[in-house]
Amino acid sequence: MRKKGWLLLLVIFLLFSTLACGGSKTEKEKASDKAAVTENKADSPTPVNEPQGTMKMDYDDKKGVALPKGYPSDLLPIYEGSHIFQVIELEGGYTIVACTKDDVKKVMSFYENILTKAQPITETKTGESLTSYGFIGNYTYTIDIAKSNEYEGYNTSIGIILNPQR
Numbered sequence: 001m002r003k004k005g006w007l008l009l010l011v012i013f014l015l016f017s018t019l020a021c022g023g024s025k026t027e028k029e030k031a032s033d034k035a036a037v038t039e040n041k042a043d044s045p046t047p048v049n050e051p052q053g054t055m056k057m058d059y060d061d062k063k064g065v066a067l068p069k070g071y072p073s074d075l076l077p078i079y080e081g082s083h084i085f086q087v088i089e090l091e092g093g094y095t096i097v098a099c100t101k102d103d104v105k106k107v108m109s110f111y112e113n114i115l116t117k118a119q120p121i122t123e124t125k126t127g128e129s130l131t132s133y134g135f136i137g138n139y140t141y142t143i144d145i146a147k148s149n150e151y152e153g154y155n156t157s158i159g160i161i162l163n164p165q166r
Contacts, residue, residue: 053090068094072162075137076114079107079158085151093139093163099154104128104147107156111145138165 056065067078068089078084079100088095100107108130118141120134128147135141139162148157 055088079110096160098158099151100156101154104156108145
């Protein structure tokens with residue numbers, strides 16, 4: 001549970017630090033950009049809508065979060081059977097946090113096959129993890145696959161960041 005809290009704080013920090021990089025707005029623009037927050041219910045993820053994007057999180061670890069309609073699953077699909085805990089959609093980019101019950105080597109093999117279409121800049125692989133950064137389609141990607149017991153009943157964590165190339 002402590003790891004979830006740190007992960008949540010890190011993601012929120014990264015989200016707001018990214019939002020802070022935009023230009024200054026007039027008071028009228030600021031007022032129209034107020035975030036809409038939906039109250040957390042035990043049976044559904046909590047969406048947080050920001051002016052440039054959306055963040056959805058699954059707090060109860062049961063239902064999971066759906067991918068946004070625009071997510072490019074043809075380029076970098078989510079491993080089948082994964083439980084998606086968090087999705088951030090921001091200015092055409094995506095951050096996905098998921099876990100699966102499958103063995104890390106099986107998940108690594110799946111993504112290594114997918115990444116044959118990519119142009120990696122850097123890649124690190126161990127017996128229990130794969131981290132890759134590079135280009136795929138019109139996106140810059142970072143993917144991190146690792147053996148993990150962070151979430152009870154899950155063996156492998158998956159982190160994916162896709163940002164459109166500008």
